[in-house]
Amino acid sequence: MHSFKTIGVVGVGAMGKGIVQIAAQAGLTVLIHDQQLSALHAAREALEKTWQTLVAKGKLTDVAAAGALGRVHIAQTLGELADCDLVIEAIIERLDAKQALFQALEAVVSPQCVLVSNTSSLSITAIASACAKPERVAGYHFFNPVPLMKVVEVIDGLRSDPAAGDALMSLTQTLGHTAVRAKDMPGFIVNHAGRGLGTEGLRAVQEGVTSFEGVDAIMREQCGFRMGPFELMDLTGVDVSHPVMESIYHQFYEEPRFRPSPITAQRVAGGLFGRKVGVGFYDYPDGKKRESPLTEIPTPDHLPPVWISPAHAQGHAMAVQLFKALGVTIQTGSHPEAESLIVVTPFGQDISTAISQQGLDAARTVGVDTFGTILPAKRRTLMVSPATTQQWRDAAHALLARDQVGVTVIQDSPGFVAQRILATIVNIACEIAQQQIATPADIDRAVSLGLNYPAGPLALGDTLGAKQIFEILTNMQAVTGDPRYRPSLWLQRRVQLGLSLLQPAATT
Numbered sequence: 001m002h003s004f005k006t007i008g009v010v011g012v013g014a015m016g017k018g019i020v021q022i023a024a025q026a027g028l029t030v031l032i033h034d035q036q037l038s039a040l041h042a043a044r045e046a047l048e049k050t051w052q053t054l055v056a057k058g059k060l061t062d063v064a065a066a067g068a069l070g071r072v073h074i075a076q077t078l079g080e081l082a083d084c085d086l087v088i089e090a091i092i093e094r095l096d097a098k099q100a101l102f103q104a105l106e107a108v109v110s111p112q113c114v115l116v117s118n119t120s121s122l123s124i125t126a127i128a129s130a131c132a133k134p135e136r137v138a139g140y141h142f143f144n145p146v147p148l149m150k151v152v153e154v155i156d157g158l159r160s161d162p163a164a165g166d167a168l169m170s171l172t173q174t175l176g177h178t179a180v181r182a183k184d185m186p187g188f189i190v191n192h193a194g195r196g197l198g199t200e201g202l203r204a205v206q207e208g209v210t211s212f213e214g215v216d217a218i219m220r221e222q223c224g225f226r227m228g229p230f231e232l233m234d235l236t237g238v239d240v241s242h243p244v245m246e247s248i249y250h251q252f253y254e255e256p257r258f259r260p261s262p263i264t265a266q267r268v269a270g271g272l273f274g275r276k277v278g279v280g281f282y283d284y285p286d287g288k289k290r291e292s293p294l295t296e297i298p299t300p301d302h303l304p305p306v307w308i309s310p311a312h313a314q315g316h317a318m319a320v321q322l323f324k325a326l327g328v329t330i331q332t333g334s335h336p337e338a339e340s341l342i343v344v345t346p347f348g349q350d351i352s353t354a355i356s357q358q359g360l361d362a363a364r365t366v367g368v369d370t371f372g373t374i375l376p377a378k379r380r381t382l383m384v385s386p387a388t389t390q391q392w393r394d395a396a397h398a399l400l401a402r403d404q405v406g407v408t409v410i411q412d413s414p415g416f417v418a419q420r421i422l423a424t425i426v427n428i429a430c431e432i433a434q435q436q437i438a439t440p441a442d443i444d445r446a447v448s449l450g451l452n453y454p455a456g457p458l459a460l461g462d463t464l465g466a467k468q469i470f471e472i473l474t475n476m477q478a479v480t481g482d483p484r485y486r487p488s489l490w491l492q493r494r495v496q497l498g499l500s501l502l503q504p505a506a507t508t
C-alpha cells in the first residue's frame, strides 16, 4: 500500500495552489514546482496570506498556520521532486504538455512514486500512454476553489494499478475531502452529470418556451436549485462552459443527450462571457447582477371557476389540492362547462398534444406544472398553447398568484421547464450508472458535492418518482421525435422492476 507523506505539486495556478493549501494544512510535506519561478514565489506568498486570514477569522491557530507554511518548499527544478511519494500535476490543459511532464517526472522519481493529473477533460489513459510505467498514473480531479469544494474524483485509467487509486481514496480522507471513484470516461462523473442542467435549459430557451431568466427562476424557486443554468454559466464563464459542452458531445460521438446550443456559441463569439466581463446572459453593472422588474399580476374583472382535466391522475389530484388551497371554485363533472377555465396537468406532453388528444377548447386551456416541487414551492409554472387567448391566460395567472407565490408563464413545451430539466438530469445520471462509470452512491455524492444540487440525481429521481421521470421522458420523445429524450436502460429497468435508482445490480 502506498503511503503519501511527501508530495510534489507541479503547476501552482488556481488549482495547484488550492491543492497545496489543503495538503500542507493536513500535515503533508509539499514540494511545489512551476515552469515560472515567479509563480512559485507568488503562490507561497498567497498561501501565507490565506493562512493569516484564516488565523484572523479564528479558523486556524497561529501554530497550525506556521506549521503549514513551513511544510511548503519551493523546488526550482523538477529534479528536486526525486523523493516525492506522489506528484500531482496541475499544469496547462494540453495533452502534449502533460505527457512531456510525466515523462520527465518518471526520469526523476522512484519507481514506487504515483503520478496523478488534475485534468478536467483529458483522458488519463492517454496521458499515461507516454509513461514507461503507465500503471502508476491515475486521475485526481479537484474542483475550484479546492478548499471549499469538498469532493475529489479518483480516476482509474485503463492501465492504472487499482492500488494507486485505493491509496488516493484514503489520502483524500486525510485532506478532509470526499473521494469518489470513476472510470476514465469523458467528463468523469461531475462534468458528465452536469450536462443536463445547461443543455436542457438552453434547449427550452431555443424553442422559445421562456427567457433565460424564466428558466433560472423556475429552477431556483420551483425546484430548489441554488442557481439556474444561465446564472451558473455566467458565473463559470460561457467561454469555459461552451467548450466543455462541445467536448463532451464530441467525445461521446455526437450523443444527442449532450447536443450543445448555438446560443452559447454566439455568446462566446460576441465576447458575452458572463460576470467576468460584466455582461453575459445578464448584465452586471458594478459587478452586481441587474434584476428585471417583477412581472405584474393581471387583475381581470371576473375570475372563472376551473375545470381540471382528469386525464393525468397524479397531476389532477395535485392540481385539485392546489386550486382548493387557493380558494378557487372547482367545477366537477366529466366535461368543462362553457364559462370554466380548463386546466391540464401533463407529464412530458405539451398542451397542444393534450388539447388535441382530449378534444378540449384550446382558447381557454392552460397547463399547470404539478411536478418537481421538492421544497414548498416559491414559484409556479403556467403554460399556454399557441391558441390560448389573453383573457384566459390572465385569468389563470391571477388565480395561481392568489397567495402571492410567483408565477412564470411559459409557451407550450413538452415537460414545461422543471419536468424536462429534472428528467434530463436524472436520465444522464442513470446512464452514467448504466455505463458503470461510477457506483450509484458515488454518482450522487459527486453531484451533490461537486454541483451543489439540492440532492444527488438518483436520489432526486427516487424522490420525484422514477416512474414519473420515465413517463416524462417517453412523452417528450414522442412529442418531439428527438432521441435526446430516450430513457436510459438503467431507468427503464428499475421502473419495470420497481427498484430504487440507487440500487446496483444484485450480482455483477
Ligand SMILES: NC(=O)c1ccc[n+]([C@@H]2O[C@H](COP(=O)([O-])OP(=O)(O)OC[C@H]3O[C@@H](n4cnc5c(N)ncnc54)[C@H](O)[C@@H]3O)[C@@H](O)[C@H]2O)c1
Pocket (backbone or CB within 6 Å): 010, 011, 012, 013, 014, 015, 016, 033, 034, 035, 036, 039, 089, 090, 091, 092, 093, 094, 097, 101, 118, 119, 120, 121, 141, 142, 143, 144
Ligand atoms: N480552473 C478550474 O476551475 C479547474 C478545475 C478542475 C481542474 N482544472 C485543471 O487543473 C489544471 C490547472 O488549471 P488551473 O486553472 O490551475 O490553471 P492555471 O493557468 O491557473 O495554472 C497553471 C499553472 O501551470 C504552470 N504551467 C503551465 N505549463 C507548465 C509546465 N509544462 N510545467 C510546469 N508548470 C507549468 C503555469 O505557469 C501556471 O502557474 C488544468 O489541467 C485544468 O484543466 C481546472
